[in-house]
Amino acid sequence: MxxxxxxxxxxxxxxxxxxxxxxxxxxxxxxxxxxxxxxxxxxxxxxxxxxxxxxxxxxxxxxxxxxxxxxxxxxxxxxxxxxxxxxxxxxxxAPKIKGQAPADDASLVDRVRYLIDNEINPQLASHRGHVTLDSIDADGAVYLRFGGGCHGCGMADVTLKQGIERTLMEKVPGVTAVRDATDHATGAAPYIPRDSAA
Incomplete structure (x- = not known):
């Protein structure tokens, strides 16, 4: 042990x-x-x-x-x-301290959550941001909520489509799409304000 x-x-x-x-x-x-x-x-x-x-x-x-x-x-x-x-x-x-990747037969929720926690959020942390899993529908569409510097950020759409969606679809079989469930108008401290990202 x-x-x-x-x-x-x-x-x-x-x-x-x-x-x-x-x-x-x-x-x-x-x-x-x-x-x-x-x-x-x-x-x-x-x-x-x-x-x-x-x-x-x-x-x-x-x-x-x-x-x-x-x-x-x-x-x-x-x-x-x-x-x-x-x-x-x-x-x-302690090789197991950060947890172990879920097995291939683990639930889609567990596999998505593991990738968010161990790969996606560490990258978003450089912008003081993070995402949380909101839900996954029956068709495999993943709904995420942005927080921190990503909540209200003008680049959230790019981050979602070119970064998060690509990563989840490549690495988690069963994910068909990734959608934003965040009300970005309520973001209090965006990394890049939405009006300046045009």
Missing amino acids: IDISESAQGHFRRLIEREAIPGLGVRLSASEAGTPRADVRLEFAEPADLHGDEWAVDCDGFTLWLDAASVPFLDGANIDYETKATGGQLQIR
């Missing part, structure tokens, strides 16, 4: 011994798990800090506590501590 090297265990053990707090261990969790922004959070934890549903991994001289909700995303994680001439470096690799 979690592979924690002897050098990493030694590193944590030395730090814990220096603190001299009875029962002090290490808690590992995933923040924003299953999204492109996912990251690993590692912190010292006393018994009173625990929620009670953590999974315990017995290590040499301490316990590594895994946040219960994070377990599926931390499965297969590797924790290592590498000593270098300039000091040491802790490395945590």
